[in-house]
Amino acid sequence: MNTTFDSLTHKMQRAALGKTADIVLSHVNKDREKAMTQLVDVAKTFYGDSFSEEAYNHARQTLSNPDSKWSRLINCMLDQLDPNVARTTALNLGYEAFFRGTKTIRENRVKYQCNIPWLILFDPTSACNMHCVGCWAGEYGNKNNLSFDDMDKIVSQGKELGVYLYMLTGGEPLVRKADILKLAEKHNDVQFAIYTNSTLIDDAFCKEVVRLGNIAFMLSIEGTPETNDARRGSGHYAAVMHAMDLLKQYGILFGTSICYTSANIEAVTSDDFMRFLCDKGAHFGFYFHYMPVGNEAAPELMPTPEQRKYMIDRIRYLRSEACDIPFYPMDFQNDGEFVGGCIAGGRNYFHINSAGDAEPCVFIHYSNANIHDSSILEILQSPLFMAYHNGQPFNKNHLRPCPMLENPELLRKMVHETGAHSTDLQSPETVDHLCDKCKAYADNWQPMADEIWSHTKIRESRYENYKDWKPGQQ
Incomplete structure (x- = not known):
């Protein structure tokens, strides 16, 4: 039962993040900053207290400023990448590795010492x-x-x-x-x-x-x-x-x-x-x-x-x-x-x-x-x-x-x-x-x-x- 529930949760979370990634990728530059700050909000629902509220606020401020180094860097990459490459990379690194994988890794470090x-x-x-x-x-x-x-x-x-x-x-x-x-x-x-x-x-x-x-x-x-x-x-x-x-x-x-x-x-x-x-x-x-x-x-x-x-x-x-x-x-x-x-x-x-x-x-x-x-x-x-x-x-x-x-x-x-x-x-x-x-x-x-x-x-x-x-x- 737990395995079935975990699998369903996994699919729902990946789908939610994928939808947000699609929104970011579909926006032109003038709207992309707003979409990226929304991505921070979605990330917060996954990562929770793994990062401080100060960190989330800093991310929002940085990504909403088109002249910040991070905004320019991300925009350069998004403008260049094929949509399937950008979306799949975001899901595999952002969700599977950083979120889901990290939780499992921490548990296994304790379990196996x-x-x-x-x-x-x-x-x-x-x-x-x-x-x-x-x-x-x-x-x-x-x-x-x-x-x-x-x-x-x-x-x-x-x-x-x-x-x-x-x-x-x-x-x-x-x-x-x-x-x-x-x-x-x-x-x-x-x-x-x-x-x-x-x-x-x-x-x-x-x-x-x-x-x-x-x-x-x-x-x-x-x-x-x-x-x-x-x-x-x-x-x-x-x-x-x-x-x-x-x-x-x-x-x-x-x-x-x-x-x-x-x-x-x-x-x-x-x-x-x-x-x-x-x-x-x-x-x-x-x-x-x-x-x-x-x-x-x-x-x-x-x-x-x-x-x-x-x-x-x-x-x-x-x-x-x-x-x-x-x-x-x-x-x-x-x-x-x-x-x-x-x-x-x-x-x-x-x-x-x-x-x-x-x-x-x-x-x-x-x-x-x-x-x-x-x-x-x-x-x-x-x-x-x-x-x-x-x-x-x-x-x-x-x-x-x-x-x-x-x-x-x-x-x-x-x-x-x-x-x-x-x-x-x-x-x-x-x-x-x-x-x-x-x-x-x-x-x-x-x-x-x-x-x-x-x-x-x-x-x-x-x-x-x-x-x-x-x-x-x-």
Whole structure:
């Protein structure tokens, strides 16, 4: 009886939100601000006390002001997106993941006393048609693939735990584009996001993505043609430009995936580059600090402390109302203060490689469990994942969140104590070798990080720090 009631409630809530989304999408710009404030009211009926009344009022004020950064950003995206893409993404992210999924995740964290993530990242294949300098993915070789049944198992079991967002990387995921489309069609209530080098995006594929509506893309790019092709190979920049034009033409949601290094950090954050991305149709981006993972890594590409401070200041400026560029950047290494430190180990996400090995993080190539002989829940309860669960946050200074990069002695200890093995199939790297490469960086960054943190407004614990959360709380 409860299952039937829950199913009916689910359908009614999704239908109500869908109707509101249709109203927003049907309005021209002069009426859209009013419709978006109504969307806040609908959201409040779902989320309730999860957010304060002050937060809801702030959202209404921001969205009703056509000159605010958020209004301009949302309008740019709504004007560009195909209606089916916009509607499906809003329902899958806004309702299934943020609302319904989050409630289930919180309950399961208490029930199972382990990390339950908000998203799962997995590699359909290790095959790639490129050979980028310093790429961590290249350490896996190019012969492994998750079968369709493997990927279906990951998504099906994840949904049971409340996970409705799945990111795909590789290798180059679009080597498996037929299976990806099949997976997205079977799980059309889930949002998929694909990290891609762009070279395999074509018209036929775009038409299918629009039909399904639940796939977004993050395109790898690193600044100017010169800085990009220096690491990714001649001709790659042109391929990304072509893919951006296609995705914009078809109204598909896409952003950027940018690895910042000591060599490109200013090029990939300049005003000109940001405006250029917006003109091409990208309005959000994920920035990743270069990690010296693998025996063939290039530690000299790690940013200096001064460069990292520049990155912190720059990203915060780009997100502020002082910046008129309708682009929203996220920097996972420097945004720890907003999520309570490290989000890996299943706290908010984890990674499954193309051989099925479950890793705490896409940059941490050590594992105790494999999807071929363990369930998602068993993976989250495996020794290395529980070491993450019990150790997080790894530092009170959330500008030093990572147990590898800023606290290498912690990763070394966890891997040794849990007996986790290297998952690098080509050239296995010992945890001691990896952590030794990070020690000087960690020592050099600590004084500056502590100085910045001492002037940072410490934020109150949010639901991400769920160890303090009790059943019945919002």
